[in-house]
Amino acid sequence: MPGSSIGQRLVLSSFGESHGRAIGAVLDGCPAGLELAESDIQEMLNLRRPGQSHITTQRKEGDQVEIISGVFRGYTTGAPITMIIWNSDQKSKDYEDLKTKLRPGHSDYPAMIKYNHFNDYRGGGRFSGRLTATHVMGGAIARKLLKHTLGISTNSFVMQIGQVCMEKKFTQSMTKSIYKNNVRCPDIQTAGKMEESILDAKKRGDSLGGVIESVTTGVPVGLGDPIFHSLESDLSSAMFSIPSVKGVEFGSGFEGSKLYGSENNDLYAIKNGKIITGTNNSGGILGGISNGMPITMRVAFKPASSIPQQQKTVNIRTKKSTTLHVKGRHDPCVVPRAPPVVDSLTSLILADHAIISGAIKQVL
Amino acid sequence: MPGSSIGQRLVLSSFGESHGRAIGAVLDGCPAGLELAESDIQEMLNLRRPGQSHITTQRKEGDQVEIISGVFRGYTTGAPITMIIWNSDQKSKDYEDLKTKLRPGHSDYPAMIKYNHFNDYRGGGRFSGRLTATHVMGGAIARKLLKHTLGISTNSFVMQIGQVCMEKKFTQSMTKSIYKNNVRCPDIQTAGKMEESILDAKKRGDSLGGVIESVTTGVPVGLGDPIFHSLESDLSSAMFSIPSVKGVEFGSGFEGSKLYGSENNDLYAIKNGKIITGTNNSGGILGGISNGMPITMRVAFKPASSIPQQQKTVNIRTKKSTTLHVKGRHDPCVVPRAPPVVDSLTSLILADHAIISGAIKQVL
Amino acid sequence: MPGSSIGQRLVLSSFGESHGRAIGAVLDGCPAGLELAESDIQEMLNLRRPGQSHITTQRKEGDQVEIISGVFRGYTTGAPITMIIWNSDQKSKDYEDLKTKLRPGHSDYPAMIKYNHFNDYRGGGRFSGRLTATHVMGGAIARKLLKHTLGISTNSFVMQIGQVCMEKKFTQSMTKSIYKNNVRCPDIQTAGKMEESILDAKKRGDSLGGVIESVTTGVPVGLGDPIFHSLESDLSSAMFSIPSVKGVEFGSGFEGSKLYGSENNDLYAIKNGKIITGTNNSGGILGGISNGMPITMRVAFKPASSIPQQQKTVNIRTKKSTTLHVKGRHDPCVVPRAPPVVDSLTSLILADHAIISGAIKQVL
């Protein structure tokens, strides 16, 4: 498959461009019999939507989703579910400069070469972060499906913004606090510092990156197709489809590579008659297969490439140096809008594997 | 596809078990007309082979590869290339304990549940690190193909073992030094310290992990299928198929998430009439597409799970606590044997994308 | 992939239901730089549209296609091309009976069981012949692409309706005559007889099937992936996705199985310096690969299952015998509307293989 689709038996296909007529998604392979309304999807889209607070872009995107196939009398039918958001509020003229001047950090240059300048360059076109709304369309359904059938629950939160890092260890009880602040960090004090640092960066005409942690509970033992479709392979592949993501780790990740085996090994124990591990340095995945412990993953986002500063660059037609001042209304930090995207892709991958393994049936 | 195959148009299928009759690989989709001998593959396999020095396992695996299809009179034919290594020197009795006692950090537990105890548990069976030899079989061909057609060259080296980290920045001229020492670190002084720390861990009956860095030069602009088959998606997916890998990052990665946008953005410039970037924090990939700069990736390996210590665990039949002393001959640190594996999978993914994009033709 | 998508590198995904809000298609993998307007697609859709003459259903379906992504300033961008037709003129009440009474020859029964009655049964829902309009959406683009790049031309025509069979051998000069009559048979006399037989069947409250022949010229030597993605495998797979199709043959097909090898073998010869075969019993495909001769294929359609007669059947709830009089406005013979569908799917498969083999480049 070309790059617009993900999944084996639960397949999300994304379409649309940032400043085109619409963006949308087709989810094929969803079992029949899941109760589903547009509001199920809208609710999750709203958490990603720009313009929610003073730390995100002030672009107003209504982002009202419409379901146009695959649902009949309130239930999924087993047919592909198509969802659309019609675009509005595009200020395409902001982007005319981009036909020739390469924006540092953006896909403009390789996209122009790859598509020989036929690509829609307005607002990043196909490569815009806006397209992550299509991930959420499918992900909201997958998340509901997992919850409804297996009690699986994915929750992502912001654990680092720039140099500000949440030191407290996340516990399930903190889940409710994630969306209680603008930065989506469940630790209220850290959240305050993160917000400050974003506003500071904004004031400086600069941008920040960060790290999102994702914790998934309720996963049965045995999901994942070794070797090349392991959970880690498929989850990381999904995460790297989010613009700005430059790193993914599971469990103890990069830090774990500095430990001794005797420190990093998770020892097995019995708890309430169930096999568990005392620690969870594996992040719930061994040999690419879920081991029943929470799946923990961290995803690194680079700082947003669009900054309201004059930057040195190159004119691709003249092949000469020039400067560029990127206009448009951009987030000083996209990370606070990304937890629903991480949740969505995580849910899509896990639901796909649950369907493949038979843990979720074709008809509910 | 189930998990034993990777790639879209250049597809590697792996088969075999650690203590079965053989391990092997089928590479389908290799263009016709590539000169290929068993020695091309053997050379790269030898770099991965155990028993090469006092810091790796003393298991002797001859690992003599045989090509049994797809090559005719010294050239690839366009038909699937099948390669086999017959197993020998298995000490299967070492593993009888593992039918019931779960090895911490290994796939034993989820594999037993997933396959209801029908899995071949000897030496990890299908999940053994030994299976990375099958990645190298296909990867050696992909690497030769990339070199021969596009001049692409992938070189991986050990940049961290436990707490010992190479501080010097890697430059292309260091490539020749990688295999001049046992740990595969091109900086000779760091290599010495790494070797010491491995021997120290061995003495303590413990193990170490580390980080491998991979640098690929000569990549044309425009490889990668946005969104879900971006280079980062496909490369990370491939890396996480290596047992013990728990983290992958590109360019400035996790560290980059702490920078300002103005620091992390790579500014464009013209050099010898060619568009380049001054820095390479993107790791050569923007919007999931290669931008012509070297592709840089770091891969984190957890410390080897098999350690010659008594560890607490659980008996899966009795569901009671017990202890386990893993026997067998294991590496105190697998990282020095992994660079050829990282090179192989990187080459397979890049060659697949080069074929898909038409940069490599069907017939050479 | 679940069943709504076809193709490897040029992938058509179909969505929608007969009586839902819309039907549509996403075409991913189309090279950038193809000039494309809605009229290119509309033109081919019009040839399939019902209500064109007295021998087809009198349902009026406007079938106005809209392109909502993937085209920018009149050219394809390399991004997925999404096309939609909004449904109208559905008379859903005609179908309420079908919740319980099984229509002979239709998918109702297996669909109800497969989806546990969650399927949209109105007008056949997902299984309706109306969905072939989504094949045409993608096919019209593929056909234009093939013509524009390689000069490949696919032309299908009706060669049999019920017992009336065109005896004349089709020649390229007859192409222009195909759409000059209502039945799409290029032989005017046979066309007249076919039309009579359809009107006669209509009068009797019955239906007819038939055979479509497809001839594709300009195919380069070497398209097709042996063994399991041969041209014959992929073309037949595509044809059987058309409702009512129950047989596919290439070249001399079933009749060829009665000949001697010495009769059926196509002998090679040189014509204008080019290698050709004197006869074309192979239908332009040998070993699954195109040999440069015209690709000839015949596709058998069963008579339409919906007939305005009382038929014996079963009530799936009561599991008792009953009778059913299918209402709605149905074609007495769908075959005259099917040549654009056969052309579309043929073009999609050939364009996919032309892209895979590098005969069509990623950017035009």
Next chain:
Amino acid sequence: MPGSSIGQRLVLSSFGESHGRAIGAVLDGCPAGLELAESDIQEMLNLRRPGQSHITTQRKEGDQVEIISGVFRGYTTGAPITMIIWNSDQKSKDYEDLKTKLRPGHSDYPAMIKYNHFNDYRGGGRFSGRLTATHVMGGAIARKLLKHTLGISTNSFVMQIGQVCMEKKFTQSMTKSIYKNNVRCPDIQTAGKMEESILDAKKRGDSLGGVIESVTTGVPVGLGDPIFHSLESDLSSAMFSIPSVKGVEFGSGFEGSKLYGSENNDLYAIKNGKIITGTNNSGGILGGISNGMPITMRVAFKPASSIPQQQKTVNIRTKKSTTLHVKGRHDPCVVPRAPPVVDSLTSLILADHAIISGAIKQVL
């Protein structure tokens, strides 16, 4: 995937060449826990083996299969099952002419062009009918799996050789008679006539084709992925991967296209509390999904292309006319050896769909 693999979740990958070192297959996705011995596969291979009677080629191919992975202590493990037959008795010198002279009806010409003469031309190389033994390797396992889990049984037989056609309708009780004669026709009288016609063709230095009918019973309602992975799409695709196959039809097929809808529709009825149809013109498939009736399919084979006669052809180097007398030991009619191949591919497709739908579980 390139053309050497078939299936979605139960994937057969074929490798090898007619005159190379070996032919073999990898079956990935087979559930764990199926009792499996080499003899299970050998038994079915023996039914396909040449040299069984005076009407087949006198080549002696031992065709002893070895399982080299995926089976542990007599049961499948869930890992890929690899099977190999080492080649012997090749008379490669018979084929040296074929480097330049094109054999009519064979893949030589398109293969040479596609692979620019790098293909292994000996005995057809990758395109040889001998490769259907790899289909049987995987198919024997799929067939056992279907029988063991769902009681599904596929039986194919020869219904036509040249002009001799079996008129009697096949009934299940005739299954036992299929392999009681050399031609694999369950009607003993027709079998005699078929044998005569083959011997007559052999005497004339000519060859014959024929038709195989396949009947599968015990199929549950609901297998098949509409639209593009319908049972008919996937089965036909598999059949056309058999060399010499030029036509496939289901149920009433091409003949059905001549009937009225009122004749061809299968009326539903209740029998022993179960929904059945009185006739089975649909061949057990409606809307691409199994309806619980036997799946009936007919597969047309062209007469073997290799005939011991002098034929006109072309020299591909000189581009001049020449003559060719194909040597080697060839079947005057391959059809009697093909029923196990048709059974195998049918079983592979049905098992894949049974796994996908959850009708067969991941662990038995």
